[in-house]
Amino acid sequence: MQRQFRLTRSTDFKRVRRDGKSNAHPLIVLIALENQLSTTQVGVAAGRSVGNAVKRNRAKRLIRAAARDLHPQIKTGWDIIIIARAPIIQVKMPQVRDALQALLQRAHLFNDA
Numbered sequence: 001m002q003r004q005f006r007l008t009r010s011t012d013f014k015r016v017r018r019d020g021k022s023n024a025h026p027l028i029v030l031i032a033l034e035n036q037l038s039t040t041q042v043g044v045a046a047g048r049s050v051g052n053a054v055k056r057n058r059a060k061r062l063i064r065a066a067a068r069d070l071h072p073q074i075k076t077g078w079d080i081i082i083i084a085r086a087p088i089i090q091v092k093m094p095q096v097r098d099a100l101q102a103l104l105q106r107a108h109l110f111n112d113a
Contacts, residue, residue, distance in 0.1 A: 001034040005039060005040065005041055005042060006041060007041045007042060007043030007079060007080075008027065008043070009080065011043075011045055012043065013045070013077075013081060015033070015071070015079075016031055016032075016033045016043070016079045016080075016081050017031055017081065018047060019033050019060035019078070020032050020033035020081070021033070021107065022042065023103045023107050024031050024103075025082075025085075025099045025103050026085065026087055026099075027062060027085055027087055027088045027091060027095065027096060027099040028082055028083060028084060028088065028096070028099055028100060028103065029082070030081070030082055030083075030100070030103040030107060031080070031081040031082045032078050032081075032107050033078065033079045034077060034078055034079075034090060034097070035077060035078060035079045036077075037076075037077060039076060039077075040071070040072070040074050040075065040076050040077065040078055040079075040080065041078075041079050041080070042067050042071070042080045042081075043079075043080070043081045044060045044063045044064055044067070044083075044084075045060075045082070045083045045084070046059045046063075046083070046084035047083070047084075048089065049086050049087070050084050050085070050086050050089065051089060053088050056084070056087065058091060059088045062082060062086065062088065062093060062096045063082050063084060063088075063100070065096075066093065066096045066097040066099075067100065067101045069097060070094045070097065070100060070101060070104065072108075073104075073110060074104060074109055074110065074111070075109050075110070075111055076102050076110075080109070082100065106110065
Protein backbone atom coordinates (compact mmCIF):
# COMPACT_ATOMS: atom_id res chain seq x y z
CA MET A 1 0.00 0.00 0.00
CA GLN A 2 1.52 3.32 -1.06
CA ARG A 3 2.00 5.89 1.68
CA GLN A 4 -0.40 8.39 0.09
CA PHE A 5 -3.21 5.82 0.46
CA ARG A 6 -2.51 5.05 4.14
CA LEU A 7 -3.96 6.48 7.32
CA THR A 8 -1.05 7.12 9.66
CA ARG A 9 -2.01 9.78 12.23
CA SER A 10 -3.62 8.74 15.49
CA THR A 11 -6.12 11.60 15.19
CA ASP A 12 -7.36 10.11 11.90
CA PHE A 13 -7.70 6.68 13.51
CA LYS A 14 -9.64 8.15 16.44
CA ARG A 15 -11.95 10.12 14.12
CA VAL A 16 -12.76 7.08 11.98
CA ARG A 17 -13.28 4.82 15.00
CA ARG A 18 -15.53 7.41 16.68
CA ASP A 19 -17.70 8.39 13.70
CA GLY A 20 -17.37 5.49 11.23
CA LYS A 21 -19.62 2.53 10.52
CA SER A 22 -18.22 -0.89 11.35
CA ASN A 23 -18.64 -4.32 9.81
CA ALA A 24 -17.24 -7.46 11.39
CA HIS A 25 -15.89 -10.78 10.12
CA PRO A 26 -14.28 -13.53 12.21
CA LEU A 27 -10.85 -12.53 10.82
CA ILE A 28 -11.07 -8.73 10.57
CA VAL A 29 -13.18 -5.69 11.44
CA LEU A 30 -13.70 -2.89 8.91
CA ILE A 31 -14.59 0.66 9.96
CA ALA A 32 -15.35 3.19 7.21
CA LEU A 33 -15.99 6.92 7.23
CA GLU A 34 -16.54 9.14 4.22
CA ASN A 35 -13.89 11.82 3.71
CA GLN A 36 -13.75 14.92 1.50
CA LEU A 37 -10.77 13.71 -0.54
CA SER A 38 -10.55 12.21 -3.99
CA THR A 39 -8.65 9.17 -2.66
CA THR A 40 -9.40 6.35 -0.28
CA GLN A 41 -7.05 5.98 2.66
CA VAL A 42 -6.59 2.70 4.53
CA GLY A 43 -5.19 2.16 8.02
CA VAL A 44 -4.34 -1.21 9.55
CA ALA A 45 -4.25 -2.11 13.24
CA ALA A 46 -3.65 -5.25 15.29
CA GLY A 47 -4.13 -5.27 19.04
CA ARG A 48 -2.42 -7.38 21.65
CA SER A 49 -5.24 -9.90 21.52
CA VAL A 50 -3.79 -11.08 18.18
CA GLY A 51 -0.56 -12.18 19.85
CA ASN A 52 3.01 -11.06 20.31
CA ALA A 53 4.74 -8.50 18.06
CA VAL A 54 5.70 -11.10 15.44
CA LYS A 55 2.10 -12.29 15.08
CA ARG A 56 0.71 -8.74 15.03
CA ASN A 57 3.15 -7.71 12.32
CA ARG A 58 2.31 -10.78 10.23
CA ALA A 59 -1.40 -10.01 10.57
CA LYS A 60 -0.82 -6.42 9.45
CA ARG A 61 1.30 -7.56 6.48
CA LEU A 62 -1.46 -9.95 5.38
CA ILE A 63 -4.09 -7.22 5.62
CA ARG A 64 -1.94 -4.65 3.79
CA ALA A 65 -1.26 -7.11 0.97
CA ALA A 66 -4.98 -7.86 0.62
CA ALA A 67 -5.82 -4.15 0.69
CA ARG A 68 -3.16 -3.44 -1.93
CA ASP A 69 -4.72 -6.05 -4.24
CA LEU A 70 -8.25 -4.70 -3.76
CA HIS A 71 -7.47 -0.96 -3.55
CA PRO A 72 -8.19 -0.21 -7.26
CA GLN A 73 -11.69 -1.67 -6.82
CA ILE A 74 -12.56 0.31 -3.67
CA LYS A 75 -14.73 3.40 -4.08
CA THR A 76 -12.91 6.69 -3.68
CA GLY A 77 -13.52 9.23 -0.94
CA TRP A 78 -13.38 7.00 2.15
CA ASP A 79 -11.18 6.53 5.22
CA ILE A 80 -11.04 2.86 6.14
CA ILE A 81 -9.55 1.15 9.19
CA ILE A 82 -9.03 -2.62 9.14
CA ILE A 83 -8.48 -4.25 12.53
CA ALA A 84 -7.05 -7.76 12.82
CA ARG A 85 -8.69 -10.38 15.03
CA ALA A 86 -6.88 -13.29 16.68
CA PRO A 87 -7.89 -16.08 14.21
CA ILE A 88 -6.11 -14.27 11.35
CA ILE A 89 -2.85 -15.89 12.47
CA GLN A 90 -4.01 -19.36 11.37
CA VAL A 91 -5.10 -18.46 7.82
CA LYS A 92 -3.35 -17.76 4.53
CA MET A 93 -3.52 -14.78 2.21
CA PRO A 94 -6.51 -15.91 0.04
CA GLN A 95 -8.78 -16.19 3.10
CA VAL A 96 -7.79 -12.69 4.25
CA ARG A 97 -8.46 -11.27 0.77
CA ASP A 98 -11.86 -13.00 0.64
CA ALA A 99 -12.77 -11.69 4.11
CA LEU A 100 -11.78 -8.13 3.17
CA GLN A 101 -13.69 -8.34 -0.11
CA ALA A 102 -16.80 -9.60 1.71
CA LEU A 103 -16.63 -6.74 4.23
CA LEU A 104 -16.13 -4.15 1.49
CA GLN A 105 -19.17 -5.49 -0.35
CA ARG A 106 -21.22 -5.50 2.85
CA ALA A 107 -20.24 -1.88 3.49
CA HIS A 108 -21.07 -0.96 -0.15
CA LEU A 109 -17.50 0.23 -0.74
CA PHE A 110 -16.59 -2.25 -3.46
CA ASN A 111 -16.92 -1.39 -7.15
CA ASP A 112 -18.25 -4.52 -8.81
CA ALA A 113 -17.47 -3.30 -12.31
